[in-house]
Amino acid sequence: MNTPDPSLIASMPLFADFDREALAEFLGLGQSRLVVRSQHVFSQDQEAEAFYLLLDGYVRIELVRPNGEVVIVRFASTGELMGIAPALGRDTYPANSVAVVDCVVLGWPCSVWADTVRRYPSFATAASQTIGTRLQEAHDRIAEMATAQVEQRIASALLRLANQSGRKTSDGILIDFPISRQDLSEMTGTTLHTVSRTLSAWERRNIVRSGRKRIEILSGHQLLLIAEGRT
Amino acid sequence: MNTPDPSLIASMPLFADFDREALAEFLGLGQSRLVVRSQHVFSQDQEAEAFYLLLDGYVRIELVRPNGEVVIVRFASTGELMGIAPALGRDTYPANSVAVVDCVVLGWPCSVWADTVRRYPSFATAASQTIGTRLQEAHDRIAEMATAQVEQRIASALLRLANQSGRKTSDGILIDFPISRQDLSEMTGTTLHTVSRTLSAWERRNIVRSGRKRIEILSGHQLLLIAEGRT
C-alpha cells in the first residue's frame, strides 16, 4: 500500500490539469498510510513534515486551547486536503487531526508543495479556493457564536454535518460517522449535558432520532427553522 | 490621484518579485480612491468587481447576519489586501468593508487577479499566506468564543487591536483609530453595556484609560493575564 490507484483521484478538480504521467509522478512522491480510529494523522504544534489528502474515512480537526479545552474546528471527509501548513506559511500544524473511523491518508513531504503549486495552476487554484471556503465558513461560525443561542448553534452544526457527510436513509439523513454528544458540544461551545437535553427535546418532537454516537435527522426543515431562530 | 507613487508599495513582500516596469504596469491597472469615514469600500453580497489594497487608514470588516445583527470580523490597517474575492473563488463580497477614518484604497478589477497570480509567484505566495493567517486567526477566535468568558474575550480583542494597530504613548499603548464600546461588543459577541462595565472596572484597576471612541492600554501584562483566564 504505497502508491494508490491514480484513477481514484484523477477526477478531482485539484488534479484537473495533471496529465497521466504528471499524476503518476506526483503520486509517486506521496505515501499512503492507514490511520486507525482515534489515532492522530498529525498533531497541533508538531513540525509540519507533510500535507495530506484524505483518501477514505473521516477525521476530526480540533484545536486545543492553552488551558487544555478542546474545540472542534470541523470534520473532514474523503477527498479533502488536510494539514496544508505550507500554503499558510507555517512550519507547524495549527490543529490536531484525529481519525474518527479507520482512515486512509496520502501524504506528501511539504517540500514538494511550492513546486507543485508553481507547475500546476489547477492545484494552486483549487487549494486557494479550499482555504477561501474554510475562511468563509470560519467567519460565519464566528458570527454565529457571537449572536446565536445554544439551540440554534446545535441545529446549525447538525445541518452542516448533514450537508457535508449525510447519508440518505428511508426516514431522513444519517450523519455518516460516529459522533458523540461531547463532540457536538465541542463544535458549538456548550456542554454535553445541554446537547443531550436539546436532542432529547428534538426527539420528542420527531425532529431527530439519535443513539449512542449516532444521529439521524428526520426533519431538516424544522431544524433549519430552529437554526434561523424562528422556532 | 489616479496612479500612486510606486515607491510607497514597492517594499511590500507582495511585490517582492516585480521589477520597476512590472510594478508600474500593474499599478497602472489599478485606480486609487478616497473613502471618507463611515463610507463603504465594498458591501456584502455586492458583485465583486475589484479587489483592494488599503493604502492609508483603517477599515472595519463586518458580517451582517440574516437577522440584521452585525459582527465585526476584523479591522484592516494600512498595507492590507481586502476584498480578494477572486482568490476565494467567489463573485460577491462576503462582508462589508467600512472606513473608520478617511482612507485611501487602491483597487484593481478582479479580472487581473488570475494573470497576476500566474506571473508573480511572490504575489501568489503572499496572498495565500495572508488568507492562511486570517484562517488561523478565525479558528483561534472560534475556539475563544467557544470556551472563554466575556471578560477574557474583551481582553483578547484589545490585545489583538493593540498588536495590530497600537501606537506607543508615554503611558501605554493607544488604539490608533476611533473605536466605540459598541464596536468592541460586536467583535466579542456581547453587548455595549457589558463592555462599558468591563472597561470601567479595568479603569479603576489602572489597566486601561478610555474615553469616547478612544482606548489606551496601560497594563498589557494585566490584560494578558485576564485574557488567559488567570485573573
Next chain:
DNA sequence: TGGAAACTTTGAGCGCGATCAAACAGCAGA
C-alpha cells in the same frame, strides 16, 4: 451658542445555560 445626535455609564432584575450530582445504557474485552 443652543440643541440634537451619538456615545457612555450605571442600576435592577431575570433567564439561559453552566455546574454539580447521580443513575442508566450500550459495548468491548476477559
Next chain:
DNA sequence: TCTGCTGTTTGATCGCGCTCAAAGTTTCCA
C-alpha cells in the same frame, strides 16, 4: 456471561451576562 468503560440522560441549583431603563457626557452642526 460478567465486568468495566464509555457514553447518555435527567434533576437541582446557581451565577454570568443579557435586557430593560434612565440619566449623563461629548461632539457636531445649524
